[in-house]
Amino acid sequence: MKPYIFITRKLPNDIVDQLSLRYEVSMWGYEDIAVPKERLLQEAAKANALLTMLSEQVSEEVLSAGPNLKVVANMAVGYDNVDVNTAAKKGIAVCNTPDVLTDSTADLTFGLMLAAGRRMVESSEYIKQNKWQSWSPMLLAGQDIHHKTLGIFGMGKIGEAVAQRAKGFNMKVIYHNRTRKTEQEQRLGAKFCSFTELIQSADFVVCLAPLTDETRKAFTYEIFKQMKNTAVFINASRGGLVDEQGLLTALQTGEITAAGLDVFEREPISADHPLLKLPNVVALPHIGSSSRETRMAMMQLCVDNIIAVLSGEKPPALVNQDWKPKN
Incomplete structure (x- = not known):
């Protein structure tokens, strides 16, 4: 047979x-x-x-x-x-x-940074809802990506590819990983740091670590509170790394500015998910490798x-x- x-x-x-x-x-x-x-x-x-x-x-x-x-x-x-x-x-x-999905996932991760940082989805909805009545100096003003500090949590191959893209935006790259990668530091100009330094220093915190017992719910409300209140949080790894209630609270109270999420704790999510009610959240249906x-x-x-x-x-x-x- x-x-x-x-x-x-x-x-x-x-x-x-x-x-x-x-x-x-x-x-x-x-x-x-x-x-x-x-x-x-x-x-x-x-x-x-x-x-x-x-x-x-x-x-x-x-x-x-x-x-x-x-x-x-x-x-x-x-x-x-x-x-x-x-x-x-x-x-x-x-x-x-x-390997085969490294570049595509890195592209989407960087796209989430741009969309959340520059309020692209919010701006698109603004014009679709016929709210655009006039140009104004601070209309939907987001924040620059170029020359900012990118903090990568999980410097695997996808993290390295994101760091490579960040070079084109003249970003300072810091990372935290289970093991230090000196060769990648030299090639990418990245700096290894503690988890605490990463979350306190980065303008964009990008989560790309695998989901393990050690990384599960690594990002809680207490962690988000330590970030800059202008920080943007991106998760393109697994939803289980984040305490979603903690993230929701941090976004509602202004502990961080915005979030770009390709993954969630339980997938698929429904339209009534509380994170989707927030204008400062860019949410995607787990399409990191979807080209x-x-x-x-x-x-x-x-x-x-x-x-x-x-x-x-x-x-x-x-x-x-x-x-x-x-x-």
């Missing part, structure tokens, strides 16, 4: 056909509706490979549902939705899609990861590095 693959979201035929030529493939038939947990468990019980989205919780229950699962190919650079420890114990390869070119590259990497593992080879993007192909 051919190995069985389950794909948790509808993907283009060009991608699916590469798997169908080799394997038996089943796919959840919706682009914008997450696969129900019950269906995921049913499929995991018989699958040799799962191609998952970040919206799926690939828990111990899912990983233990069947005896034949060999690989989980997660279409994201982050993998906090996958129980990697359980997968490692069971000899299941966990794969992700790093046509990048999403296709992410899908292709998932396919390459699955084919490699099921062929008994090491995949190109392996999360649990201790995993080894079985003879």
Whole structure:
């Protein structure tokens, strides 16, 4: 029998056909509706490979549902939705899609900085609502991005790409990371600093760290209170790094000026989410890597990861590095 693959979201035929030529493939038939947990468990019980989205919780229950699962190919650079420890114990390869989305996510992160700092969305709504009656000197005045201090929390590859873009705006770049990166400091002109120095000194605080036990709710109201009251907070990583009630309070009380958010604690959010009621919040539906070119590259990497593992080879993007192909 051919190995069985389950794909948790509808993907283009060009991608699916590469798997169908080799394997038996089943796919959840919706682009914008997450696969129900019950269906995921049913499929995991018989699958040799799962191609998952970040919206799926690939828990111990899912990983233990069947005896034949060999690989989980997660279409994201982050993998906090996958129980990697359980997968490692069971000899299941966990794969992700790093590198191919770095530049696209950095572009969007910088776009959030510009939009929130210069009040672009608010200004667009202003004119659409027919409020623009005359030019005035301080109409919807935001703040400059150029020559300001950018503080990056999480200097991975996306953080480095954001720092590279900041050079073109003559920004001073400071960063906090679990490990210091001296080579990147020299190349990017960035300065390593403590978390406290970063939040107190930066004009734009950009959150790009992965979601871990150490980083969960790293940004609370007490942290926002330490920022400049002119600071703009950007989160393009994971919503779980932020205490949303603390952020809401900080924005309402003027502890910080604005926020640009591509991610939220629980996704998707509804239109009545309290953060969406604030004019100084730019909110996006988790589209950091959502360019046509990048999403296709992410899908292709998932396919390459699955084919490699099921062929008994090491995949190109392996999360649990201790995993080894079985003879």
